[in-house]
Amino acid sequence: MTRRFLIVAGEASSEMYGAGVAAALRRRFPGASVFGLGGPRMREAGVELEADISRTAVVGPFEALGHFGALFSVFRKLAGRIEAAPPDAAVLIDFPDFNMRLAARLKAAGVPVVYFISPQVWAWRSGRVRRLRRLVDKMLVILPFEEEIYRREGVDVEFVGHPLLDTVRARMSRGVFLTKYAFSAEDPVVAVLPGSRRKEVRYILPTLCLAVDRILAEKPGTQFVLPVAPGLSTDYVRGYVGNRPIRLLTEDAYDAIRHSRAAIVASGTATLETALLGTPEVIVYRIGRATWFLGRFLLKIRMFGLVNIIMGREVAPELYQDRMTPENVAGTTLKLMDDVWTQSRIRSDYEQLRRRLGRGDVAERVAAAVDSVL
Numbered sequence: 255m256t257r258r259f260l261i262v263a264g265e266a267s268s269e270m271y272g273a274g275v276a277a278a279l280r281r282r283f284p285g286a287s288v289f290g291l292g293g294p295r296m297r298e299a300g301v302e303l304e305a306d307i308s309r310t311a312v313v314g315p316f317e318a319l320g321h322f323g324a325l326f327s328v329f330r331k332l333a334g335r336i337e338a339a340p341p342d343a344a345v346l347i348d349f350p351d352f353n354m355r356l357a358a359r360l361k362a363a364g365v366p367v368v369y370f371i372s373p374q375v376w377a378w379r380s381g382r383v384r385r386l387r388r389l390v391d392k393m394l395v396i397l398p399f400e401e402e403i404y405r406r407e408g409v410d411v412e413f414v415g416h417p418l419l420d421t422v423r424a425r426m427s428r429g430v431f432l433t434k435y436a437f438s439a440e441d442p443v444v445a446v447l448p449g450s451r452r453k454e455v456r457y458i459l460p461t462l463c464l465a466v467d468r469i470l471a472e473k474p475g476t477q478f479v480l481p482v483a484p485g486l487s488t489d490y491v492r493g494y495v496g497n498r499p500i501r502l503l504t505e506d507a508y509d510a511i512r513h514s515r516a517a518i519v520a521s522g523t524a525t526l527e528t529a530l531l532g533t534p535e536v537i538v539y540r541i542g543r544a545t546w547f548l549g550r551f552l553l554k555i556r557m558f559g560l561v562n563i564i565m566g567r568e569v570a571p572e573l574y575q576d577r578m579t580p581e582n583v584a585g586t587t588l589k590l591m592d593d594v595w596t597q598s599r600i601r602s603d604y605e606q607l608r609r610r611l612g613r614g615d616v617a618e619r620v621a622a623a624v625d626s627v628l
Contacts, residue, residue: 257283259624260341260365261290261301262332262356264349266450266485267523268371269307271417272347273299274617275370279345282621289335291328293485304331307485325352333359340365343624347371350382357389366627370394370414370620375403383407391627394620397564398610414619415612418523422530424512431509435501441475442515442591445533446500449520450483452490457540458520459494464580465518465587466498472588479514481507516590518583521558525570529561529607534590534600537561537572538583564610569603 259279263272273295276288280300289302297303305328329352336344336356340363346353350373357367369390375383384407386393393404393411404411424431432439446466448459469476478500482488488502495502503510511517512531519525521539528535537559561570571586573579589596 257286257343257628258339258341259283259286259288260332260336260344260360261288261292261296261347262344262349262353263290263292263296263347264307264352266293266307266483268347268349269293270295270421270484271371271617272296272301272345274417274420275345275347275620276301278617278621279624282618282625289341291332295484304328304335329356332356336360336363336365342366343368343628345370345620345624348373350374354382354385354389357386361389366391366624368392368394368620368623368627371396372400372404375400383409392623394623396612396616397560398612399564412619412623413612414623415614415616416526417616418526418530419608419611419614420616422508422527424509424531426506426509426513428513431506431513434506435479435503437477437479437501438475441477442473443477443479443510443513444469444587444591445511445514445517445519445528446478446480447483447511447517447519447524447528448480448491449522450485450524452486454520455486455491455494458538458578459491461540461578461580462518462538462583463494463496463498463500465583466500468580468584469587470499472584473591476591477501479503479510481510516587518587521572521574522560525559525561526611529570529604532601532604534597535561535570536583536586536590537570538578539574540578541575561604561607565603565607569600569607 261272263269269292272292276299279286291305293307343366344360345368348371360367367390372395373382387409393409394414395401396416401411401413446462448455480500481503482491511528511533514533517528517533517535519528519535521537525537559572562568573582
């Protein structure tokens with residue numbers, strides 16, 4: 255019997271995990287076909303894409319309004335295919351407002367639903383847990399404290415560990431990396447990661463460029479590297495960088511982060527990647543003022559970086575919204591570059607973080623969970 259599976263990943267980071275899950279499903283169910291929503295990595299993993307994430311990735315609720323037509327079109331397309339030929343099971347990855355509505359369609363069609371990477375119910379809209387209990391056959395969480403939240407509400411939940419443990423590693427030695435990109439071994443390298451979406455880059459990168467100017471004024475030999483996220487155009491990013499000495503990379507991102515003395519990182523998955531690579535980081539973020547204003551009333555958390563949320567304290571300094579100024583970003587980065595005690599403390603905290611994130615082989619655990627609900 256040939257199995258058919260649906261995987262829905264609406265953003266760049268979850269699309270990376272979706273590719274791993276697709277590969278694991280094919281190993282467990284030889285000959286299986288997989289379709290859904292994703293991006294280039296899922297396509298390379300053999301997923302038949304109904305739509306590409308370039309049409310769906312948005313930053314906040316007000317920014318999402320401009321994408322409503324595209325989101326609705328993608329939803330209708332997937333829902334139509336589910337109703338016409340229901341898959342054997344579905345794996346919905348993050349992307350909660352879209353995926354929870356799609357879960358309702360899947361349940362109506364009798365399709366078992368595995369939800370991988372929980373909505374952030376611990377941060378806001380905790381009432382979603384009860385709705386998820388009705389819609390989801392198996393909830394797979396990737397942060398250790400999430401399991402108890404769902405268990406208290408009677409949800410069938412499992413902590414599978416964080417999928418980054420299986421993917422985040424540098425491939426080159428420092429010497430090989432520096433030689434490949436013609437960097438000096440005597441001068442420090444700083445990584446700049448302004449986000450994976452165009453609107454994030456638009457809100458964040460101009461300030462980071464001004465911070466680069468200030469760092470160069472203080473330390474003229476500093477070398478900067480900016481790994482361009484998949485799905486972003488290098489030309490788009492270069493439009494903000496201009497003629498500054500910031501090297502744009504389209505590959506070797508993990509090597510670039512690992513061999514940097516410090517990193518300036520937009521809040522999100524990249525903060526965890528940077529921590530797993532052992533590089534001291536300052537976490538930055540800025541969104542539209544209306545979204546920020548609304549979030550201040552709705553959010554239940556006092557820290558925003560995933561590294562700090564998991565550890566329950568500020569491991570990496572955070573600069574958000576009005577605090578994300580060129581002066582603050584540059585000053586914090588310079589301290590990370592120069593203060594040996596701070597570097598040592600952060601790296602020690604990173605080791606504790608790694609232990610809390612699980613044991614790896616996450617995609618295989620997801621495939622096993624799918625098998626259990628069939």
